Amino acid sequence: MNSPGKYITFCLILAKYYTARGTIDMQMLENLEKFTRLKRDVAQINVDPLQRGGILTPEARAALVEWGDGYSICDFCAGMLDHIRNPPVEEFVHSILPEFLDIDEVRVTHGAREGKFAAMHSLCQKGDFVVMDGNAHYTSVLAAERAGLNVEYVPSSKEPDYAISSEGYALAIERAYEKKGNVTLALLTYPDGNYGNLADARAIADVCHDYGVPLLLNGAYSVGRMPVKARELGADIIVGSGHKSMAACGPVGVLGASEEYARIIFKPSATKKNKEVELLGCTVRGAPLITLMASFPTVVERVGRWPEELENARWFSSEMEKMDLVQVGDRPHNHDLMFFLTERLYDISQTAKGGRYFLYREMKDRGVCGIKPGLTRQFKLSTYGLGRPELEVVLNALSEIIESHEKDEKGDKNEKGANGS
Numbered sequence: 001m002n003s004p005g006k007y008i009t010f011c012l013i014l015a016k017y018y019t020a021r022g023t024i025d026m027q028m029l030e031n032l033e034k035f036t037r038l039k040r041d042v043a044q045i046n047v048d049p050l051q052r053g054g055i056l057t058p059e060a061r062a063a064l065v066e067w068g069d070g071y072s073i074c075d076f077c078a079g080m081l082d083h084i085r086n087p088p089v090e091e092f093v094h095s096i097l098p099e100f101l102d103i104d105e106v107r108v109t110h111g112a113r114e115g116k117f118a119a120m121h122s123l124c125q126k127g128d129f130v131v132m133d134g135n136a137h138y139t140s141v142l143a144a145e146r147a148g149l150n151v152e153y154v155p156s157s158k159e160p161d162y163a164i165s166s167e168g169y170a171l172a173i174e175r176a177y178e179k180k181g182n183v184t185l186a187l188l189t190y191p192d193g194n195y196g197n198l199a200d201a202r203a204i205a206d207v208c209h210d211y212g213v214p215l216l217l218n219g220a221y222s223v224g225r226m227p228v229k230a231r232e233l234g235a236d237i238i239v240g241s242g243h244k245s246m247a248a249c250g251p252v253g254v255l256g257a258s259e260e261y262a263r264i265i266f267k268p269s270a271t272k273k274n275k276e277v278e279l280l281g282c283t284v285r286g287a288p289l290i291t292l293m294a295s296f297p298t299v300v301e302r303v304g305r306w307p308e309e310l311e312n313a314r315w316f317s318s319e320m321e322k323m324d325l326v327q328v329g330d331r332p333h334n335h336d337l338m339f340f341l342t343e344r345l346y347d348i349s350q351t352a353k354g355g356r357y358f359l360y361r362e363m364k365d366r367g368v369c370g371i372k373p374g375l376t377r378q379f380k381l382s383t384y385g386l387g388r389p390e391l392e393v394v395l396n397a398l399s400e401i402i403e404s405h406e407k408d409e410k411g412d413k414n415e416k417g418a419n420g421s
């Protein structure tokens with residue numbers, strides 16, 4: 001994690017809670033102390049794809065404290081959250097975000113998953129089919145399940161590309177028809193959260209439209225990181241994630257729709273006229289929305305720097321490959337999220353002290369975190385927002401770890417050879 005301070009604060013809060021309860025548990029205090037000590041030396045460069053795009057801007061961090069009270073944005077609400085003028089939620093939701101995403105209507109949600117569910121629940125009938133890419137995030141699958149929908153997958157091309165094709169969408173829709181299914185929505189994960197692959201959304205949208213099926217673009221890893229224009233890509237519905245890619249604390253997300261579908265998704269209640277049913281009236285009612293708004297100018301600016309981000313990601317990938325750590329997925333890569341096959345590190349883990357956890361520990365010792373503890377054979381990471389000097393720290397850490405272990409291994413073998421064993 002990128003801040004040791006937050007763990008220490010958390011430990012102190014817990015200790016205070018137990019003290020207040022009058023049940024000081026010595027074992028618990030001891031564990032907390034151990035935890036604090038463990039975390040004090042926490043790494044500073046975080047390469048976790050899940051977290052890189054959600055790091056707050058200084059403006060959002062200040063706003064978080066100021067607007068932290070419950071319902072803090074509701075002082076001047078006249079009944080519709082998205083029409084609050086002070087703070088300027090209305091302008092943000094009805095003017096700025098539609099322009100940013102290039103789509104007719106936008107609402108704020110609690111996250112990408114809530115947006116996907118709202119779209120599926122309102123546009124599809126129970127028992128319908130949603131066609132989605134084989135690389136789809138589990139939340140897309142759960143949203144469909146919760147809405148009572150069947151899923152027909154578009155399989156990826158498998159290792160090493162894991163590519164998703166527009167022809168695959170046509171075939172999946174045909175398969176659903178063969179099952180006597182009613183296909184009422186297609187979904188593309190753009191990019192997917194495993195390989196960071198950006199499929200040809202425009203071509204996929206065209207195929208779906210030929211069948212009269214609207215396309216939902218899951219931009220959890222793209223909206224707020226790179227330029228994404230729904231109209232240009234042919235997306236009828238788009239979701240983004242504030243805490244993943246828009247420098248917001250969350251939970252917060254955005255849901256956009258073209259006029260035709262917005263009318264259905266954002267339908268007002270029959271009984272509570274100024275409340276939209278799918279959103280249960282009001283969605284994000286305080287700090288997460290304010291952090292999204294506070295970071296927005298920086299987000300717009302960083303989206304404009306995407307070519308630089310991409311160049312860094314590609315450079316990083318090529319440096320990794322010099323160490324035989326092989327990037328899979330799109331090549332050349334088109335996103336900061338990358339997946340590597342790291343057999344060399346796995347081999348080391350077979351004899352290293354600590355086994356599979358050696359990598360996490362040794363990276364942390366060198367100031368890098370975010371590669372999932374216990375992974376050595378393959379892992380994903382993100383270079384988003386990291387400059388070359390920080391990326392060099394990551395690369396040097398990996399290279400040092402590999403060299404030191406392989407040298408030890410060679411030394412051991414030579415020693416055994418010399419001893420005739």
Ligand SMILES: Cc1ncc(COP(=O)(O)O)c(C=O)c1O
Binds near residue numbers: 110112137192241252
């Ligand atoms: C590709 C993808 N889509 C959606 C989500 C969920 O986003 P949210 O937390 O905003 O619902 C994730 C989370 O990891 C993801 O990786």
